[in-house]
Amino acid sequence: MPDITRDAIADVLDEIALLQELKGENPFKIRAYRNGAETVRSFDGDIVQRAADNDLKGIKGIGDALQQKLHELASTGALIFHQDLKGEFPEGLFELFELQGLGPKKVKALYEELKISSLGGLERACQSGELAKLAGFGKKTAEKILSAIDNRRRFAGRSLLSVAGNEAEVILSELRQHPAVIRAAVAGSYRRAKETVHDVDFLVSTKDPSAVIKWFTEREGLEEVIAQGDTKGAVRLASGLQCDLRAVSDAQFPFALMYFTGSKEHNVALRKLALSQGLTLNEYDLAPTEGSDRENPSSDIKDEAGIYRELGLLYIEPELREDRGELDTASEGDLPTLVEQDNLRGTFHCHTTESDGRSTLEEMAAAAQELGLDYLGISDHSKSSFQARGLDEGRLLKQVESIRAFNETQDGFRVFAGSEVDILKDGSLDFADDILAQLDFCVVSVHASFGMPEKDMTKRIIRAMENPHVTMLGHPTGRLLLRRDAYALNHDKIIDCAAATGTVIELNCSSKRMDMDWRWWHRARDKGVKCSINTDAHSTSQLQALHFGVRVARKGWLRREDVLNCQSLPEIEGWMKLPKAKRP
Ligand code: DGT
Ligand code: CA
Ligand code: ZN
Numbered sequence: 261m262p263d264i265t266r267d268a269i270a271d272v273l274d275e276i277a278l279l280q281e282l283k284g285e286n287p288f289k290i291r292a293y294r295n296g297a298e299t300v301r302s303f304d305g306d307i308v309q310r311a312a313d314n315d316l317k318g319i320k321g322i323g324d325a326l327q328q329k330l331h332e333l334a335s336t337g338a339l340i341f342h343q344d345l346k347g348e349f350p351e352g353l354f355e356l357f358e359l360q361g362l363g364p365k366k367v368k369a370l371y372e373e374l375k376i377s378s379l380g381g382l383e384r385a386c387q388s389g390e391l392a393k394l395a396g397f398g399k400k401t402a403e404k405i406l407s408a409i410d411n412r413r414r415f416a417g418r419s420l421l422s423v424a425g426n427e428a429e430v431i432l433s434e435l436r437q438h439p440a441v442i443r444a445a446v447a448g449s450y451r452r453a454k455e456t457v458h459d460v461d462f463l464v465s466t467k468d469p470s471a472v473i474k475w476f477t478e479r480e481g482l483e484e485v486i487a488q489g490d491t492k493g494a495v496r497l498a499s500g501l502q503c504d505l506r507a508v509s510d511a512q513f514p515f516a517l518m519y520f521t522g523s524k525e526h527n528v529a530l531r532k533l534a535l536s537q538g539l540t541l542n543e544y545d546l547a548p549t550e551g552s553d554r555e556n557p558s559s560d561i562k563d564e565a566g567i568y569r570e571l572g573l574l575y576i577e578p579e580l581r582e583d584r585g586e587l588d589t590a591s592e593g594d595l596p597t598l599v600e601q602d603n604l605r606g607t608f609h610c611h612t613t614e615s616d617g618r619s620t621l622e623e624m625a626a627a628a629q630e631l632g633l634d635y636l637g638i639s640d641h642s643k644s645s646f647q648a649r650g651l652d653e654g655r656l657l658k659q660v661e662s663i664r665a666f667n668e669t670q671d672g673f674r675v676f677a678g679s680e681v682d683i684l685k686d687g688s689l690d691f692a693d694d695i696l697a698q699l700d701f702c703v704v705s706v707h708a709s710f711g712m713p714e715k716d717m718t719k720r721i722i723r724a725m726e727n728p729h730v731t732m733l734g735h736p737t738g739r740l741l742l743r744r745d746a747y748a749l750n751h752d753k754i755i756d757c758a759a760a761t762g763t764v765i766e767l768n769c770s771s772k773r774m775d776m777d778w779r780w781w782h783r784a785r786d787k788g789v790k791c792s793i794n795t796d797a798h799s800t801s802q803l804q805a806l807h808f809g810v811r812v813a814r815k816g817w818l819r820r821e822d823v824l825n826c827q828s829l830p831e832i833e834g835w836m837k838l839p840k841a842k843r844p
Contacts, residue, residue, distance in 0.1 A: 264337050266300060266308050272333060272342050273297035273326075278357060279345050281364045282371065296326045302618040302799070308334050352378030360408045360743055366401075369394060383409050415742040418456040419501050422771035422808045425450065427501055428460045431479075435505075438475060440468040442510045447520035451578045453811035455774040456741055459502035461520050469507035476505045512544050514563050519543035525583035526576075533571055533587060546570060579815040584782075598814040601807060603826045608637030609680060609703050609734060609766060609794035610803070614659055615640035616648035618799040621659075621666060625675055627800035634829040637794075638663060639678040639703045639734075642690035648707075651679070653695050660698060674829060676700040676836075680734055685709045687723025689730075696729035700836060703766065703794075705734035706747070714748035721754060725763040728840050732764035732792050732824075735775040743772070751780050759787040762840045764824050767816070769809025770796040781816025791816075792824040 277293035299321035300307055310316055311334035316327040333339045346354075355378065356367050370376040373394055374385055385391040386402040386409075428446050435444040441464045445451070448461030466472050473493040477485045486494040491507045508516045519527060519542065534541040538552040545558040546567060557570050565575040573590040577598055580586040589595055610624055611617030619627070621638060628636040640659065641650035651659065656679055663677040678701040682690040689696070689704060696702050704724045712720065725733055736754060737746030758765050765784060768775045773796065776784070781791060793809040795802055813823060820826045827835060835843055 264308065264334060266303075269308065269311070269330065269333050270297040270300040272339060273300065273329075275357075276342055276345060278364050278367075279349065282349070282368050292323060292326065295321045296330075300330070304623070311335075350377040352381070355379050356382060359405065359412065361404055362408070366396070369396060379409055379412070411743065411745075417502075418458055418742060419499075420741055420771045421450070421453060421455055421457060421774070421811070422805065423499075424457045424460055424501055425808065427497060427499060428462075428503070431460075431462065431503065434479075435462060435464055435472070435476075438464075438472060440466045440471045442466055443513050445517055447517055448504075448522060451521050452523060452581055453579045453778075453808070453815045455778070455812065459504055462503060462505040463513070463517055463520055464505065464507050465510040465513035466507050467509075472507050473505060476503075508544075511559070514561055514567060515541070515545055515558075516543045518564050518567055521578050521581060523582050526581035526586070529583045529587050530571070533573075537571065539571075541567070541571075577814065579811060580817065582815075584779075596817055596819045599810060599818050599820045599823050599826065601810045603820045603823070604633065604793065604806060604810065605828050606633045606635035606637070606825050606832065607794055607803070607806060608676070608678065608701060608732065608792050608825065609639050609768070610636060610797045611640050611680075612638055614655065615645070615650055616798060621663065621675065623800050624797070624803075625666065625670075625673065627803050629673055631803055631806070634672065635674045635676060635832065637676040637678050637701055637703075639680040639701070641707075642679055642681045644682040644684065644690045645680075645707050650682070650690075653691065656691070656695065657698065672829070674833075678702055678731070680705055681730075682707050683720060683724040685712075685720065687720040689724060689727060693727070693729055696727070699729070701731040702729055703732050703734040704730050706738055710738055710747045712747070714750055717748055718750040718753050721749070722757045725754075725757050725761050730763060731836075731840075732766050732794075733758065734766050734794070735768040735770075735773050735796070736765060737775050737777070739773065739775055739777075741772050741774060746775075746777075751776075752783075755780065755784045755787055755789055758784065758789045762843045764790045764792050766792050766794045767809060767813055768794055768796050769805045769812060770802070771805055771808065774808075774812050778812050778816040781813065781818055781822075785816070785818055785822045790824045791818055791822055794825075 273293045274297045277290045280290050299319065311330040314331045316322055316330060329339055329341060353371060356362055370382065374390065376382050376385055382405060386406045391397050392399045392402045428450055432444060432446055435441055443465045445463050446460060447463050449457040450460050464472055469491045473488060473491065477488045477493045477495055481498050483496040483498050486496060486502065493505045494502065496502050506516065506520065531541050534546065535549065538549050538554050540547055540549050546561065547556050547558060548554040561567055561570060568575050574593055574595050576586050576590050576595065612619060612621045612624055625636055641648040643650045643652040660677040663675050667674055678699050679691065680703045683704050683706050684690060706721065721733065724730060737749055739746035765776055791813060793806060793813055795805040795809065797803045
């Protein structure tokens with residue numbers, strides 16, 4: 261069976277719908293593809309396998325014609341119908357589809373009226389004023405498009421942590437199985453859990469570097485080999501992700517791992533410290549400086565911890581290596597014990613099919629239990645988020661009832677009934693207090709009016725946090741990594757308000773958010789603010805995001821005791837019963 265994922269298959273169907281829309285095809289046909297894509301994404305079972313086996317009969321939302329196409333896709337990895345259709349359009353047109361805020365209708369108009377089929381052409385039409393004259397566009401739209409083009413250029417060549425991670429882990433495990441490999445690791449920004457990474461840096465120790473490099477540059481499905489030497493290789497995967505591999509001797513491995521893990525700033529600070537002790541540190545060893553009478557300690561150093569020890573430091577976890585105070589803290593012998601995934605007992609802020617989620621309450625609960633969690637907080641959207649089928653008061657209270665009924669069937673597991681309540685423009689909430697009082701918890705989030713000045717936005721959010729029914733602030737800055745910047749916000753004031761009111765701040769670990777940013781958590785923690793690591797999952801599989809959420813929480817210096825959802829079920833139940841101002 262070719263290697264094609266469920267999402268890739270659904271994306272093909274969506275793209276067919278889009279192209280047919282451009283061609284002005286029958287809307288019913290178009291809708292069939294869109295529905296098909298949705299069905300593929302949400303199907304409960306191995307739809308890829310079933311498509312490969314041509315076993316799709318009777319699945320609602322997938323008619324005969326679509327069955328054939330899915331079979332071809334899953335069994336050959338491609339669809340001739342789709343490729344022919346794509347061939348009817350210029351290549352550059354597909355870049356337009358990926359621009360934020362440019363739907364199929366607009367692309368169609370641009371293509372037909374202005375013959376625009378590339379980003380460059382679009383940019384020129386915006387700048388010349390030609391685009392603004394087009395019906396349905398205007399000056400504001402032109403400005404928005406220009407900034408979307410700018411964003412795209414700025415973010416090109418970076419990948420989300422989890423996207424890079426899923427590919428990196430596969431290659432890492434293959435490297436570990438390679439007969440010539442002694443030790444293998446991923447270094448670089450991935451190991452430090454940066455929210456986005458430029459490339460993935462692999463490192464191996466081996467006695468036969470050229471064999472490992474050869475294997476690496478000849479793996480199946482590579483887009484291109486960028487560089488190939490005796491001890492170094494660089495490739496681009498089909499996804500576009502660049503991966504580097506360096507091969508060193510086993511004695512050099514700890515030094516190379518430290519060096520290539522970085523950050524550069526951490527390395528520089530560490531080298532300076534070494535120099536002050538009469539030692540030079542580089543990617544191969546730790547040696548006495550010229551003229552120093554110290555012995556060379558390198559041969560006794562077997563791992564990174566040995567290097568730090570030799571320099572009089574505690575072991576510094578990779579996530580902390582950003583030259584943000586970790587060296588001083590390590591020399592004082594005072595580094596935090598960072599939170600680990602096993603410490604998590606539950607999570608909050610998930611969606612279900614009641615609003616815009618793709619899995620039901622029961623499915624989400626089962627998936628949470630499978631991850632070993634004891635509780636799950638459901639918070640579907642509130643009524644103002646109508647595009648996400650937000651719940652009004654009536655539907656919300658009914659959902660609360662069904663959650664209570666569901667809990668009756670559980671033993672040792674509990675679903676908390678909540679809501680992700682929109683923070684309206686003036687900082688008031690989408691639900692009145694008497695409704696909020698009937699919930700177990702409440703997340704508040706900004707989903708509209710992003711363009712406010714910093715002062716107003718900060719005031720707006722603070723007003724929401726001051727509400728005694730509000731448990732936590734959701735995705736505090738609204739950023740979408742590699743797509744949309746954060747809205748203007750005064751983090752210091754938000755953190756101070758969280759501390760003063762006992763409002764928890766979420767670390768929304770949806771791979772595209774990672775919000776609040778790791779750079780602020782140390783400060784929040786020191787002010788006594790609690791963090792809740794939440795997935796914002798819209799389907800059962802998205803609960804997996806907790807893994808990278810924990811990595812990013814560690815990057816923010818967070819310990820088990822700083823993370824709300826490390827509390828046990830009885831502890832969290834007790835915590836919720838306390839008035840907000842009294843919660844520890
Ligand atoms: P990225 O790839 O942009 O997401 O970030 P990194 O940190 O993975 O950077 P990368 O791949 O260029 O280099 C990997 C590590 O190698 C980096 O974290 C530190 C080390 N390194 C690279 N260039 C230098 C350098 O010029 N000086 C020092 N001290 N270290 C370097
Ligand atoms: Ca890198
Ligand atoms: Zn949200």
